[in-house]
Amino acid sequence: MRIDPRPALPVTADKTAGVQALQPAAHRQGARFEAVLSKREVAARRSLRSDVEQSSNAAGISAELFGSTRSLEILExxxxxxxxxLDAEPEIKALAHELISEEIDMRRTLEQQRAEVQA
Structure with missing residues (x-):
């Protein structure tokens, strides 16, 4: 058994001050915080609602964009x-060429049939 020759800690009669308990936030502050949160939620809902309304508004879209003439131009x-x-294998390019050519032919045939029916 070994004895440590260190002197004992001095004993003082003075006590250190106790830790004070945290006081809860004032009720008014909590209400303000909730109000800010609800304002953000309302703003987010309004923003989403306006986004949905704008996306459902089709007034600015022209039907010509989806017409067969324009789609044929794009395909060609x-x-x-x-x-x-395109950086692809020759077989893939050949397959894509064949599919696009078939689509172009089919659209031209449909256009001819429409023209015959309307005439």
Whole structure:
């Protein structure tokens, strides 16, 4: 057994002050915080509602964008300009060329049939 020769800690009669308990936040502050949160929720809902209303508004969209003439132009552009520059295997390019060509032919046939029916 070993005895430690350190002197004992001095004993004082003075006590350190006790830790004070935390006081709860004032009720008024809690109400203010809740009000700020609810304002944010309302603003977020309004923002989402306006986004939905704008997305459902189709007044600015022209039907010509989805017409067969425009889609044929796009398909031909893809076939003539995009597909040759595509970095893909030759079989994949050939398959894409065949599919796009078939789609173009089918759309032209449909256009001819519509023209015959309307005439």
């Amino acid at each position: 552009y893809v076939l003539d300009s995009v597909l040759p520059a």
